[in-house]
Structures are given as structure tokens and as C-alpha cells.
Amino acid sequence: MTYRLRVDPIACTAHGMCAELLPELIELDPWGYPILLSPVVPPSVMDHARRAVDACPTMALLMEEGIGRPLLS
Amino acid sequence: MSAFFHGPALWYATRATGLVTMLLLTASVLLGILTTGRFAGGNWPRFLTVGLHRNMSLLTVVFLVLHVGTTVVDKFVSIPLTAAFIPFTSSYKEFWLSLGAVALDLLIALVATSLIRNRLGLRAWRWFHWAAYACWPVALAHGLGAGTDRSTLGVFMLTIGCAAAVTGVATWRFVGAARAGAR
Amino acid sequence: MTSVALSAYRAPELRLPRLLAGVSYYHPTGLAEHQELYGPLPLRAAVGRSRPGRPRPGSLIDLVERSGLTGRGGAGFPTGRKMRSVAARRGKTVVVANGAEGEPASCKDRLLLTRAPHLILDGITLAAYAIGADEAHLVVHGQEADLMASLEDAIADRETFGVDPVPIQLTGLPARYVSSEQSSIVQYLSGGPAKPTFSPPRPHERGVKGRPTLVNNVETLAHLALIARYGHGWFRGVGTPAAPGSTLVTVGGAVARPGVYEIEMGTPIGQVVMMAGGPSERLQALLVGGYFGAWLPAAFAWPVPMTHADLRAVGGAMGAGMVIALPVTACALAETARVVSYLAEETAAQCGPCMFGLPALANTLIELAYQGGWGRAVKAIATLVPLIERRGACRHPDGATQLVRSALTAFSADARWHDRHGPCPGVGRAPLLPVPSDEEREWDWT
Numbered sequence: 001m002t003y004r005l006r007v008d009p010i011a012c013t014a015h016g017m018c019a020e021l022l023p024e025l026i027e028l029d030p031w032g033y034p035i036l037l038s039p040v041v042p043p044s045v046m047d048h049a050r051r052a053v054d055a056c057p058t059m060a061l062l063m064e065e066g067i068g069r070p071l072l073s
Numbered sequence: 074m075s076a077f078f079h080g081p082a083l084w085y086a087t088r089a090t091g092l093v094t095m096l097l098l099t100a101s102v103l104l105g106i107l108t109t110g111r112f113a114g115g116n117w118p119r120f121l122t123v124g125l126h127r128n129m130s131l132l133t134v135v136f137l138v139l140h141v142g143t144t145v146v147d148k149f150v151s152i153p154l155t156a157a158f159i160p161f162t163s164s165y166k167e168f169w170l171s172l173g174a175v176a177l178d179l180l181i182a183l184v185a186t187s188l189i190r191n192r193l194g195l196r197a198w199r200w201f202h203w204a205a206y207a208c209w210p211v212a213l214a215h216g217l218g219a220g221t222d223r224s225t226l227g228v229f230m231l232t233i234g235c236a237a238a239v240t241g242v243a244t245w246r247f248v249g250a251a252r253a254g255a256r
Numbered sequence: 257m258t259s260v261a262l263s264a265y266r267a268p269e270l271r272l273p274r275l276l277a278g279v280s281y282y283h284p285t286g287l288a289e290h291q292e293l294y295g296p297l298p299l300r301a302a303v304g305r306s307r308p309g310r311p312r313p314g315s316l317i318d319l320v321e322r323s324g325l326t327g328r329g330g331a332g333f334p335t336g337r338k339m340r341s342v343a344a345r346r347g348k349t350v351v352v353a354n355g356a357e358g359e360p361a362s363c364k365d366r367l368l369l370t371r372a373p374h375l376i377l378d379g380i381t382l383a384a385y386a387i388g389a390d391e392a393h394l395v396v397h398g399q400e401a402d403l404m405a406s407l408e409d410a411i412a413d414r415e416t417f418g419v420d421p422v423p424i425q426l427t428g429l430p431a432r433y434v435s436s437e438q439s440s441i442v443q444y445l446s447g448g449p450a451k452p453t454f455s456p457p458r459p460h461e462r463g464v465k466g467r468p469t470l471v472n473n474v475e476t477l478a479h480l481a482l483i484a485r486y487g488h489g490w491f492r493g494v495g496t497p498a499a500p501g502s503t504l505v506t507v508g509g510a511v512a513r514p515g516v517y518e519i520e521m522g523t524p525i526g527q528v529v530m531m532a533g534g535p536s537e538r539l540q541a542l543l544v545g546g547y548f549g550a551w552l553p554a555a556f557a558w559p560v561p562m563t564h565a566d567l568r569a570v571g572g573a574m575g576a577g578m579v580i581a582l583p584v585t586a587c588a589l590a591e592t593a594r595v596v597s598y599l600a601e602e603t604a605a606q607c608g609p610c611m612f613g614l615p616a617l618a619n620t621l622i623e624l625a626y627q628g629g630w631g632r633a634v635k636a637i638a639t640l641v642p643l644i645e646r647r648g649a650c651r652h653p654d655g656a657t658q659l660v661r662s663a664l665t666a667f668s669a670d671a672r673w674h675d676r677h678g679p680c681p682g683v684g685r686a687p688l689l690p691v692p693s694d695e696e697r698e699w700d701w702t
Contacts, residue, residue, distance in 0.1 A: 008454045010452075029643050031609065035643070
């Protein structure tokens, strides 16, 4: 079962805690918003990823199970 | 044994835990305001602010439980457990104790909604969390009114200090936000 | 499939026009005229809601799937599949017809709404019947009072004769570019601001007031109205097997007769330009697909068929069918800079990368086009673009970045020249790509 991270860009207000807690996967752009270097979470940083998701003050970082997006756009 | 329940030991414990609860609650509120104010220093990452805020809040609950426990168990003055949750049910210092009950209820709401935040959704959670700005002053007022130490200079100064800290940080946060223009 | 007697329309003899048949210059086609031209509303063809695994022959959704109709709003998604996915959901559903043509360069929806409203209204009613909807909406931009009035009249006429089992509600959206986006419309109809929302859930899962919602462009629904009358075989009589049917395109820029034309899907771009009277000056490039489309060099674009697949294959996009001809006397970078500035002003200001990234991109483009880049602008743009694309909640930033990418590809030599030397003579030319004036735009979201 793979886990993927996703950012809700509307909820995100650039607090930046996710990048502090998960620098392996998240970088901040020049305006302070998160860039996901890789959406898939490797097992080695799973705990850190969960902590980052939990720490986000606006619940903008999401962790989802599964393979991919639904087919219908 | 009855000396324990009738003597001053529990009373000291109530006052001590009450004081610590006030300090912890003040610290929680301060850290909460600093979180939304995006406080970050050179060696102080932002996740520390929000992490401490959460841990402080939980610690506040622990000391609050001790504070309520020692009060209820103390036989010197008879205060029923229900008075801790429902205002206007104790005969001793009815009004000031009721404030404590209100503050406790608000704190339960704050902590409970935060624990189920994921299921609640952001907007509902945020709406509840504004109650923190009601909980803290009510708790402080309870301390001043129901507490027996307010005449002690040290305790009084501590309370004023807490009030000043929160007022100061809140002003920094909200005046700064108003100047920058809220998004 | 019940094949209605092909009365006044004489469909098998004429390939085109179809949607634009009988469109008058002076006034909208009235209800009586419309029924005389195309025949009555074939409601009995839309029997029942299809259930997955058990499609009923003769049901409208089946028909639409077999016809190969794809969305005419820009995405080109198969309409039958969309209808089936909404119909398969539990509970009552909602139909929304999107007539809010946000693209300044496109007029085709406006033409249909003002001149052939009953085709669209027929389409809405048929779609509602097919997916079991009890709520139907038609949305347009609210500031166009004349348009709203004429549509209200058309709907009122139908009410008099009890044509639509489900009443069609007309709603005016704020005049913002992102308001015409699918999720914005759904949020607005649910009582919120006309701004895009984060998905999932998508409208077909949870749409207006939480109910599964079918959102279709008005042109798509107009095609539906004719497919229901004449069948899938008739629809496939024009176009290509992979991209069947006809479509409306808006041709503008340096052509002799700019306007809306109905073409067969798969018509080469050059032929479309010739239909509009051909170039009025020598051309350097064509902007195909509107402001979310792509620049293509003129000679290269000329033989490319107008279908979603063919345009994607050459790095372009069909969008909602717009072709704008850019003459050699104009400066593509200046035109792009102006459009991106407009798009930057039209963000919903909800997502950081778009809100901050698009103005930065616009400013760098303006520098490049009008002042010169001191050798740094092209690189700055190349750094900015990946920071912006796909990082918003909707496709607004992606459209702008696609336009910029295609500009730097199609006009790479010009870009390098501008970077080193500054503006070219073309920047002084009167603007070609339309951008609404401040009076036409709205600054409110509700």
C-alpha cells in the first residue's frame, strides 16, 4: 500500500511547518508555499510524514492511500 | 486520615495546582497566538511553536484535573463534583466558582474538538477554537475571585504578568495583521 | 433508436451548418421557429436512467456515448461517459449548463445563447431527463443584462407551453475569469462565492448542494439536442471517426472576416482561417485554444487538424475552439505579456503559487517584451514556470504557464532577441488579443 502526500493549495497559508518537519520530501518555494519533491512517501520517513501532516495548522497537508487519481476529471 | 481531608494540605494543593494551571493555560494561549502570528526565530522553528502549544494544552488539562480533584476531595469546604462542570451549583463562592466551571467546559470543548480535528473539518474547528479567547480571561477571573491568595503580592503579580503577556502578544498579532491587511 | 422524420432541416443533404442552421442575424430563434426547424423536443427518446452494466438500448446516454460527443467547453471529455457517471450515483442529480464564457477571445457560446437558445434549453431538459435530475441551471455572466433578459424570455416561452418538466433556473455569475470554472459555478450555486474549490470531490460526485452534478458547456448540450433527434449515425456523418461531429470555433486576429464559424471536427487550421476570409496580413503564428491554449508557428499549424488529440500531439491545445491569427507586424511576446497580466489580475487569490507566481511571471514578461531582459529574463521565466504550474487548486495558473511555455518555444528566437536588445517595433502595434476593459470586469465575488 503506497501513501501519497497532497497539498490543498486553498487551505495552505504558508506556515512552513511541513518543510521543517519533512525536508526530505518538502521544500518551500520563494513565496513560502510547499513543493512536494515526491508525492509518494517512502517507508523510511513515514513517521516524519505523519507528524508533518498532523502539525499543519490549516490541515492543508493530506496523506492519502492508494495508487492514483480517479479517472474522471 | 481525616486530618488529611480536613487539614490544610489539600487546600495548599488546590491553590498550587490552580496557579500552575493558570500559568500553563497562559503559556498555551501565548503559543497559540504565536502560531497564527507565524512566529519563528533563528533557532526556533515554527513546528516548535505549534508542538509546544499542543503539549502545553494537554498538560494544562492534567493540572486542571488535579486542581478540581483536590478541591472536591477537600472536606474543609464542601464542593460537589458537579460544581466543576455546571455553573451555579456550589454554595461556596458561587459566582467565582461558576467562572471556573465555565472555563473548564470551554477547555474541554477546545481540547475535544482539536483531537477530532480531522473529522470536524477546518471551518468548524476554527469556529470552536475562538473560544480560547473566552476561556482564558474567565479562568483568570476565577483565580482572582475564588482564589484565596489574591492578597499575596507574588500571586497577584503573577496573575497581572500573565494578563500583560497575553494582552501584549495579542496586540502584536492583531494590530500587525490589521496593518498588513488580512488575506 | 427512434429516428425522427428529418423535416425542415434536411440533415442528410447538408453537412453543415447544424447548430447554426437558421440562425438569424437580427433576432433570437423563437420557440415556434425552433420547433419548425428541428422538430419537437424528443423526450421519449431519453427513456430511463442507465444503470452500470445494464444499459438500456435507446436510452439517451447510450446514444450520446455511441455518437462520440465530447465536451465543447475546452476539456474535450467524452460527454456520454460523464453523463453515465452522474446517472450511476444515488439520489437526485443536478444539471448545470455552463454558458459563462470567461475567455475574452471566444464568442461561440454567446452566439448560441443569443441566437439559438432553444437548442441549449432542449439539451438541458434532455440531459436532466436522462440522468434523473430534478434541478436544472443555466449560468451565464450576470453583468450582461441583455443576454439575461433574452434568456429569461426564452425560458418563459417554454414555461407557457410546459416544454420543460424540470424548470430551468437562470443564474448570473460575477464577471470574474475564474468564476466560469466548473467548481466555482458549483460553489456559487450552493450559496458560496464564485471561486474554485479543492477537489476531490469532483462535481459528478458531490456538486451543487452536495448532490451529483453534471456540468456541461452550452454548446455540448446544443449538440445533444440534435443527437436526440437525429441519432448517433447522423452526428458521426461529419468530422473524423476519432473526433466526430461539428464544432463552433471563434476566429480572430488578422483575418478578413473574424467571427464564429461552425466546422467539422478535424478541419485543418489553415482551412478554418480561409473560411474566415483568410489572413488580412502575412502571418507569423496562430494562437489556438485561446488563453489556455498554445502558440503555433503559422506554417507549422496550417495543416494540423482541429481535434483535441492532434493539437495535443503538436504541443498545442484545442480549448474551446479559438484561432487567433498573429501577423508579422505584431509582437507575440507583448501580446502574451498583456494576456498574462490580465490572467494575473484574475486569480481567485486563494492559492499562493498562483497569487504570487502569476504577477511575477507577468512582470518578467512585460520586462522582456517592452524593456529588454538584460540577458536574464528568459532564464527567470524558465525558473518561474515550474514553480507555478499544477500548484493551484484549479487550472487557472496552468493555462497561463502553458501559454508562456508555447510562446517561448514558438518564439524562442524573438525571446532571445528581446532579452538582449529590448523591444521590437511590433510592440507598438495596436493590441490584437482581446482583454476586457476595467469597466467590463467585476471586483466582487458574490
